[in-house]
Amino acid sequence: MISKFILGSAIAALLVIPASAQQANVLGSFGNWSAFTTGSGGNLTCYAMSKPRATQPKAASRGAIFLIVTDYPARKVKAETEIVPGYAYKENEVVTLGIASEKFTFFGRTDSAKAGAAWIKNLGDSNALIKAMSEGVSAVAIGKSARGTRTVDTYSLAGFNDALAKIHAACNM
Numbered sequence: 798m799i800s801k802f803i804l805g806s807a808i809a810a811l812l813v814i815p816a817s818a819q820q821a822n823v824l825g826s827f828g829n830w831s832a833f834t835t836g837s838g839g840n841l842t843c844y845a846m847s848k849p850r851a852t853q854p855k856a857a858s859r860g861a862i863f864l865i866v867t868d869y870p871a872r873k874v875k876a877e878t879e880i881v882p883g884y885a886y887k888e889n890e891v892v893t894l895g896i897a898s899e900k901f902t903f904f905g906r907t908d909s910a911k912a913g914a915a916w917i918k919n920l921g922d923s924n925a926l927i928k929a930m931s932e933g934v935s936a937v938a939i940g941k942s943a944r945g946t947r948t949v950d951t952y953s954l955a956g957f958n959d960a961l962a963k964i965h966a967a968c969n970m
Contacts, residue, residue, distance in 0.1 A: 824967055827845075827960040832960040841871070841968060843968035845963070847956075848863060850952060852950050853950075854946065859882070860883040861881060862950055863881040865878070868968040870968045878923070878927070882948060884943070885913050885942065886913040886942065890904075891903070891905070891918075894936055896933040896936045896937075899925070902917070902922075905940055934954055936952045
């Protein structure tokens, strides 16, 4: 039986991946994280994603909200972390992801469809970020919408290590 979390995450995954991409294949659900693959051969992509356990402000109108870690074997990119806030970011917005006492700086961008996403600003911090996520209990993403609304999304890291191991294995990374 497919759990509601896997089903919800699978549907959400289809909303996050580009329309030209192939359908996502569910690798499994691990605590608050789900793992997926899409594509094959040179186009294979593996990713783990989670929805926030809490969002602030509650009244804000937002779309899909996720924390995603992706492997791109053809590009030799392992564990690229992305924050999807469910809104358009304020221009040149700095986004932070806090795990325990550590804070990581991300840069926010909004595409022509008004969908925001943020990636780690200093690529040299990527390994420390993944280590912090692997050892942490929760991650808190803070950003600001184009309208100036400050948002705070709290993600549980329960299951992150298993989901990460699953995508690394699926993408041979």
